[in-house]
Amino acid sequence: MIIGFVIFSIFFNEILGDIFNPLLNGITTNAGWFFTLTVNVILLFVLYLMFSRYGDIRLGGDDADPDFSTTSWFAMLFSAGMGIGVLFYGVAEPMFHFINPPIPVANQTEAAHQAMAFTFLHWGLHSWAIYALIGLALAFFSFNKGLPLSIRTIFYPLLGDRINGAWGNLIDILATVATLFGVATSLGFGVQQINAGLSHLFGIEQSTGVQMVLIVIITSIATVSVVKGLDSGIKKLSVLNIRLAILLLAFVFICGPTMFILNGFAENIGYYLHKITVISTWNETFENTNWQNTWTVFYWAWWIAWSPFVGMFIARVSRGRTIREFLMGVLCVPTLVTFLWMTVFGNTALYLEMFGGGGFAEVVTQNIPLSLFLLLERLPLNTITSILGVLVVVSFFVTSSDSGSMVIDIITAGGNPDPPIPQRLFWAILEGAVAAALLVGGGLAALQSAVVATGLPFGVVLLVLCFSLKKGLNEYLGVQTFSVKAKKGKPKKFQIESADIPPVIFKKKKQKKDASNV
């Protein structure tokens, strides 16, 4: 079926594009208000769970110990959740909002404030709340209620035991296909971006051949990592990935406008928190523009479409944490790290634009895949840092590719958190193959639209999930009692009479002697 889909999308990518691009367009135009409401409801719900008594529930039962240390847990959360996007949009997005302010502003300062606030909005609490919700639901229903660790599980409150039948299989197949194409398309776009970077830096030609080689490299690293499993493969790569990223971050921080970044970090967060109610509920109602279609609403649809995959991965690595710990970990820490990242890169870019002679924004907004390298070029030691940049890009890709394969493995193994190795090999390689096929045959963009378009129906599912998760948690926390119900008929009634009290017997070597009683 997947092969069929691939062939279909290669040969009919025009048709597919014709179907899904207008569909996605229609969704972002007409359902913007729905996405805006949904993400806010989810954020409020998640915050409520965090501060409520449900926070005490431990995922995996009271006796469970966390599988991973807190540091590697954060590393995996961050690598799977945001990954590659922060590298490019960390530089490019504030530039876009700065030169083209979504809400009209009076001066440059306000434009800069607003640019950072919108960037934070798109990458901040709301997106992590979506991941947290679905990750929590999966982890809770699977570790505490004994259901399989699979997408079908979150439909349990809706479908009941029917999730074990044809419906459940259908859901899992759809989730597998969506995840596979999601990862494959971003892999496809990713290698194009890496290729663009390489050609900009070293003059390597931009061709399908080079991109194929890149796919093979990334896929083989990811395959090794998946086969080695969570503990020795994915975890180590994630930690390495984060270390590389920190190195890059530290470099830009030190060589960039350090004081400007330090000042900006607190100010950006403050401005974001101050404006969060305004910008997170803003629907362009009175402006009558459609800026949000390609930004806010697109992001919401994108996060939601990705959430089954990321949520699944988050759930898999979060066994043994309490719900409060889980939500703090998934909601607050990655958000803060993202903010730090966005401030370091975004503010450096803003600094270059505002006080560094200008012209930077224009270059960046026309060339998003190169934005990171364009920024590094303006800083000292740019050959070394550009290589580091390429490494970070590759490692971000590998970590999202291997966690994607892991999720598909778990789903196709019927919810087994440790799927068999041949299966891991198969899916990891297939992922690369699909990406390669799409790259050669075309159809990447159309498929990506199709994946993002699933955000709408899945948004509805997420809202229902809030209710069913609350219900499940309630039942779990409430007074659990024994219940005994007769299948048919009532037990016979009897009179009770009194009887003698029997003596205690313990079989033992030495019999008790009556004499000792006296």
Next chain:
Amino acid sequence: MYKNPGQKFIGACFILLRKRENSVVFLGTAFLVHDEGYLLTATHIIENDFENLMVARARDPEDFTRLSLDEVAAVSVEVVKTDAYHNVAVLKLKKGFVIETPDYLIGQVDNLKLGTGLINIGFPYGHQDMHMLAIRSSVLSSKVKLDNGTKLLLFDSMVHDGMTGGPLVSIEDERIVGIVVGRFSPLDDGGDFSRENNSPEYDTSMSYAVSIEYGVQMLSDIGLEIS
């Protein structure tokens, strides 16, 4: 997380009865531990006679109930396994029932600290024709071992004969830690109801239970797992 551990385990407790012609006689307490209808109790109250055993549930114990149940709706049980060595018996409801048990039933005896709060549940005056369910509280007084290796938990409340076979529950983690056997008597084997002995040094207000691990062991011998 529960309101109190009593609420969790009240529903588990059954009156253990033996059928005679058109009536039944009271034997003690038994408690449910498994969704498939398995109960645990103390062996000695069955007295090696495995026939005609029945259990009945208390009427809603949260309500004010009559002291005496003249008539009771009883269900037959079979004896699956007994262990006179450790004084534990496994019973099974004969009729098909839809049963739900709470999570986390069984506690750890070895880590249990002296002074831990305990409750035990049963039907204390069943032998005196009063069939109300009662919960008693105590603390873990002592952990002792019999000559045959049986681990006993001593607690400082005087159980009445009808409470025998009921669960001993740790308040802290709300899990069953023992099966109540009877009042402790400082005789050579440690245990007796010392009914015929009224001398104060023998008639203690201390009671004892056998460790729940023997019950868990027997269930796992039949191939059942309980959490």
